[in-house]
Every structure is written in structure tokens, then in C-alpha cells.
Amino acid sequence: MTEQVELTHPSKPTTTHSSMEDSILSSPTFPISLKFVDLTYKVKLAPPHKGGGVFRSTSAASTAHQERTILNNVSGAASPGEITAVLGPSGSGKSTLLNALVGRLHPTPHASLSGSITANDGTSKPSALRRRTGYVAQEDLLYPHLTVRESLVFCALLRLPRSLTRDAKRRAAEAVIAELGLGKCADTLIGSVFVRGVSGGERKRVSIGQEMLVGPSLLVLDEPTSGLDSTAAHRLVLTMHGLARKGMTVVMSIHQPSSRVYQVFDAVILLSEGCCMFYGHGRDTMDYFASVGFTPRFPVNPADFMLDLANGVAQVDYQIDADKSNMKQSLVASYNKFLAPKFKACISDKTEVEDDVHTGRQTPQDQQDPINHYSIRWIDQFAILLRRSLKERRHEAFNYLRVTQVMAAAVLAGLMWWRNDIRDVRDRLGLLFFFSIFWGVFPSFNAVFTFPQERAILAKERSSSMYSLSSYYLARTAGDLPMELVLPTVFIFITYWMAGLRPEPEAFLLTLLVILGYVMVAQGLGLAVGAAMMDAKRASTLVTVIQLAFLLTAGFYVEKIPPCMGWLKYTSFTYYCFRLLIGIQYGGREGRFVLGRFNHGGSEEGEAMFGEVEGASGVIVSVAALALMFVGYRLLAYALLRRLKV
Numbered sequence: 001m002t003e004q005v006e007l008t009h010p011s012k013p014t015t016t017h018s019s020m021e022d023s024i025l026s027s028p029t030f031p032i033s034l035k036f037v038d039l040t041y042k043v044k045l046a047p048p049h050k051g052g053g054v055f056r057s058t059s060a061a062s063t064a065h066q067e068r069t070i071l072n073n074v075s076g077a078a079s080p081g082e083i084t085a086v087l088g089p090s091g092s093g094k095s096t097l098l099n100a101l102v103g104r105l106h107p108t109p110h111a112s113l114s115g116s117i118t119a120n121d122g123t124s125k126p127s128a129l130r131r132r133t134g135y136v137a138q139e140d141l142l143y144p145h146l147t148v149r150e151s152l153v154f155c156a157l158l159r160l161p162r163s164l165t166r167d168a169k170r171r172a173a174e175a176v177i178a179e180l181g182l183g184k185c186a187d188t189l190i191g192s193v194f195v196r197g198v199s200g201g202e203r204k205r206v207s208i209g210q211e212m213l214v215g216p217s218l219l220v221l222d223e224p225t226s227g228l229d230s231t232a233a234h235r236l237v238l239t240m241h242g243l244a245r246k247g248m249t250v251v252m253s254i255h256q257p258s259s260r261v262y263q264v265f266d267a268v269i270l271l272s273e274g275c276c277m278f279y280g281h282g283r284d285t286m287d288y289f290a291s292v293g294f295t296p297r298f299p300v301n302p303a304d305f306m307l308d309l310a311n312g313v314a315q316v317d318y319q320i321d322a323d324k325s326n327m328k329q330s331l332v333a334s335y336n337k338f339l340a341p342k343f344k345a346c347i348s349d350k351t352e353v354e355d356d357v358h359t360g361r362q363t364p365q366d367q368q369d370p371i372n373h374y375s376i377r378w379i380d381q382f383a384i385l386l387r388r389s390l391k392e393r394r395h396e397a398f399n400y401l402r403v404t405q406v407m408a409a410a411v412l413a414g415l416m417w418w419r420n421d422i423r424d425v426r427d428r429l430g431l432l433f434f435f436s437i438f439w440g441v442f443p444s445f446n447a448v449f450t451f452p453q454e455r456a457i458l459a460k461e462r463s464s465s466m467y468s469l470s471s472y473y474l475a476r477t478a479g480d481l482p483m484e485l486v487l488p489t490v491f492i493f494i495t496y497w498m499a500g501l502r503p504e505p506e507a508f509l510l511t512l513l514v515i516l517g518y519v520m521v522a523q524g525l526g527l528a529v530g531a532a533m534m535d536a537k538r539a540s541t542l543v544t545v546i547q548l549a550f551l552l553t554a555g556f557y558v559e560k561i562p563p564c565m566g567w568l569k570y571t572s573f574t575y576y577c578f579r580l581l582i583g584i585q586y587g588g589r590e591g592r593f594v595l596g597r598f599n600h601g602g603s604e605e606g607e608a609m610f611g612e613v614e615g616a617s618g619v620i621v622s623v624a625a626l627a628l629m630f631v632g633y634r635l636l637a638y639a640l641l642r643r644l645k646v
Helices: 094-101 126-131 148-159 166-179 200-212 230-244 282-291 302-311 324-346 364-368 378-397 400-416 425-448 450-463 469-499 505-533 536-552 563-571 573-585 588-596 603-611 615-641
Strands: 034-044 067-078 083-087 111-119 133-136 218-222 249-254 267-272 275-281 294-296 316-318 356-358
Touching: 034 094, 067 083, 067 094, 067 249, 067 267, 067 324, 083 094, 083 230, 083 302, 094 111, 094 218, 094 249, 094 267, 126 133, 133 200, 148 166, 148 200, 148 378, 166 200, 200 218, 200 230, 218 230, 230 249, 267 282, 267 302, 267 324, 275 282, 275 302, 275 324, 282 294, 282 302, 302 324, 378 469, 400 425, 400 469, 425 450, 425 469, 425 505, 425 536, 425 573, 450 469, 450 505, 450 536, 469 505, 469 615, 505 536, 505 573, 505 615, 536 563, 536 573, 573 615
Parallel strands: 067 275, 083 249, 083 267, 111 356, 133 218, 218 249
Antiparallel strands: 034 067, 034 111, 267 275, 294 316
16 A cells, blocks of 8 residues: 555754743743654553442452553654644543653553653653643633733742743743733633633633743643634634744644644544544545545545544445444554554654653753752742732632621621620520630631642642642641631621620630631641542531531530540540630639539539639640640641642
């Protein structure tokens, strides 16, 4: 058979070095020519759930040892100055292939990756490629309450090297905004399902812009046109075409491109069930399929025809003897017979290294940079992340519903305990315990959602080496504190004076300090549970059980706790908070006398209640316990976050 598809690529374009301050989108530092041969990725199937009685499958034992092949000997290349498109139906392995190319797939006990990926003939170390690779996931992972400009500026401040000034980094962000046509929406919120913001196409361009800031040599995009109309998709691909013509290597997966979009592609890879059906120039696809016996019955978009072939449902006129039911197998066999050998012959000098990635030309900077490289100092990371957290969280912390909820609870409690007399011990203890309930449950439930909601963004940004986990964690928790402490301050100010608690200024200030410290401890519990579960529903369920145990053992509902359960109260921060509040309200001679006459004149139980917080030793123990829990919960949350894979 004569050669229908040219497998060699044009020579690499000559790049020119220019200052990043002049244009962040200038030619990449050096071109990257990517080649991958016989990529195979297999995962072990999870064993079936036990149970089911007589209905349980008899093949359960064998299923537990089966493997599913996600990629099956896939080969191809991507060159500077070109757009390489990966086509295929859902589940064909497109995203898996892209993840393998950018080094996001690694062998595990449940998955195996084999084959070789080389860049520029594999003359340098893998860390250089990772730092010069931009990866845009299918889902746009952006903070909804930041504007387009803020999203790009914060990204520039974190990712661009410390040698650039802050003004230079801002100019770089503005250059990206201009290049991607985001000027009209630069000051519009990103938005989300619940927050009105920019359009889907603009949101996708922001995601691309964040990767463009570092001037990547290789840009990989996972279905960037998903959810966009035909016109928006065409504009986006044309933008990528312009970037490729500047010397960048662009690889993108795409589900069903229009004919206009397809014409922009330089090279095409067609996948079906993990197998490669075609690799070559986009203009040669129809000629190739005609040469192996598959011709459409009427003029059709080449991309539609290829996807029909990959699904095995194409309406074709057969030029050779072929069984329609084996259409996919026939095309895979044709590829392995005619195209794969020619491609492999072009790279006969490749190094046979399994499960490894080699990168292109090594520069002096590559030799000096460590693998775990961050562009800026830790203290700068913390300051930038703190500012970003404050901007993002200000909408959530002081939204209308949340403020209304706290204010309504404060006024309602003030009215229920209006001008409560100090001699009404039972009622006053009920108010103090209400303080403990409300400000134990409220902040812990809010904090539970913190890390599960930001898990995807955290993994994405840390995989790009934008910052260290410690700087993110401290900035995130520090940014929450002023916002989390304003509402309880307002709550106590309203309820305290409406209820007629002790009028001395020092009593009010001590009550406020105890509640604020208690809020921070409860928030730490929520952060730890959220980091442990990383699932909002399961985390909220677990924190409900924990809070229930803490409230029941705090000493208000049951004073004589059974010995087998008595130890629980010493793990309850509600217990220590409640005792401190009692001590503030019933300290001194008058308070001790009133509490001693509690329970119809029986002074023994009153003395027992107050005895645990009477004197400096009781106060020190309670304060020390709350301080220990504050530190312990937050250290636990940080340790649990370190398990998050990036």
C-alpha cells in the first residue's frame, strides 16, 4: 500500500528570547517536541461487594483479579507550532492519555503504566518539562467570588519568578487578559452555579490564561470546548491556534468538533476503547480511511465520521470485505499494520525506558532549580494567599442569610431571657449553655465544608507548584479568623445586655473572650473533620455525632454522668466553656452564695457545680484545655491535608 499519511512533522520554529515584562506571551524559552510510544495503562477492577445471598454472582472470585485496559499501546507525537487533537467517544481514554503526557499518572498497586514518553529525544530531567507544561482540566477550577482580573493577578503573583517586581507581574496578567480577549469582562466575577458571573467561554479562557502566565512550552487542554456553543468553541480553538503559531506545542482532547474547528487541527489522534485508530495530519484522515475500505455514503464532517467509526456505527460503503460488527477491530488492525510501524520507524533512536518521562534541552536554570520549586518565598506566598482568601471569603462570611441567622438568634435569645435575674440560676444556666450550644455547632458546621469544597482547586494549584501546603493552610485559617469572630462578637453584645447578665465591664469582656476562644476551637474541630473525610456530607454527619457527645457530657443536661461515660466530658470543649461561663457569672461572694442556694436550697450540688471552676486552678485547667484543643485540632487538620494527592 502506498503511503497515505505523512508521519514526520515540520521543523521546530526558531524561538526568540524577550523580556517577560514586555510580553508574557512571547515565544517559549525553548520548543518541546513530545513523542509517546506504546503507552499502556491498566487498572485492577474493584472486587464486588459481599453479600446478596443466593443472588451473589458465582464469578466474584475471578472478577476480583481482572484488569481493565484504559490505554492499549497508544503512540503519537506533538510538535511545536502545531495543535494536536485527541478525538474519541466518551470513555475512549482521552483524558487518561493527557494525564499520562503531563506526568499525572503514576504506577500504583492498583494501576500499571508502561511505555515511554520522550521530549526532544530525552536529553534532560523530568522536572524541567513539568515546570514548562500548562495543563487545563476539563472542569474550570476557579474561585467564584474573584473577578477575572483578580484571578489572573493572584496567579501571576504566585507563579511568576521572584525576580520580577509586583508591577511586572500585574502587567503580565494584563497582557494575558488582552491576548485572550477578556478585557470586557476583566472586572466581572467568575461566578458559579449560585453566583452570576462570566460566560462559559470566558471562564474557560481564564483557566487557559492562568497557565499562559508562565509562558509554557507545552499546553495540554482536556476538552476545552465542552459546554460551549459552536461559535465560542471556534473562537477558543482559534486562540489556541494563534498561540501554537508562536512556537508552543498544543495538545487538546475534544469530543465532537465542528467542521470549522476540525480544520484548525494540524495532527489528529483517534481513540476507541483505549486503542488508537489513526494518527497523522488532520487533512489526511478521509484519504486514509478510504484506503482501508471505509468511505462515507454522503459528504460529512470528518470529525463526525471518525467518531462514528470509533463507535462502530458509521454508515459506510465498503471497498473491502469487512464485517460491520467488527468495524472497530478492523480499523485498529489497519492502524497497527500501516501507520504504527511508520511512526515507530521515525523514532528508532528513542531510549527504551518504562514508566519514565524525559524532557527537552536542559538549560542552566534547569540544572540549578530543585524539583520541589516554588517561584516566591514562603512569607510572600502566605501574604498573597491571605489577601486572596480575604477577598474570596468576604462574600461567604457576611452573606445576607448568615448575618440574618445570627442576628435573629441573638434577638430571640435576648427576648427569651429578657432582664434575667441572677437569682434565677436555672434560667441563667440555660442561657449560658445556649451560648455553648450555638457557638459550638455553628462554626464547626461551617468549617466542615472548607477543605472538601476547595479540594480540587488545592490539588490543581499544588500540582503546579504554586505554593507550599503550609502557607496555604495558615493563610486559609488566618483569613477565616477575623470573619468568624465578628458575628459572635455582635451576638454577645446584643444578647448579653438584653438578658441582663452581670453588668461589670470585666465580666462582659471575659464572656466575650471565652466565646471567641471557644469559636476558634469549634472551628478547628470542623476543619479537622472536613480534612479527614474530604466529603461534605460524611463530614457533617461525623461532626454531628461528635457535637452531640460533647453537649450531652457538658454537665447541663446530666450532672451525675455514669462512670463509664464520665471521661467523655474531659474531651468536650463545651464542658470547659460552660464551666468558664458559670465562673464569670457566679464568681465572687454574691455569686457563690446564690449558686450555693441553687436546687431549692440544697447547697451541696451548687457547691459541686461551682467548685470545678472556683479559684485560679480551675480557670487555668479550663483555659489550658481549650488552648490545647485549639492547637491540636489545627495540627491534626494540617496533617490530614498532607495526605491529599496532587
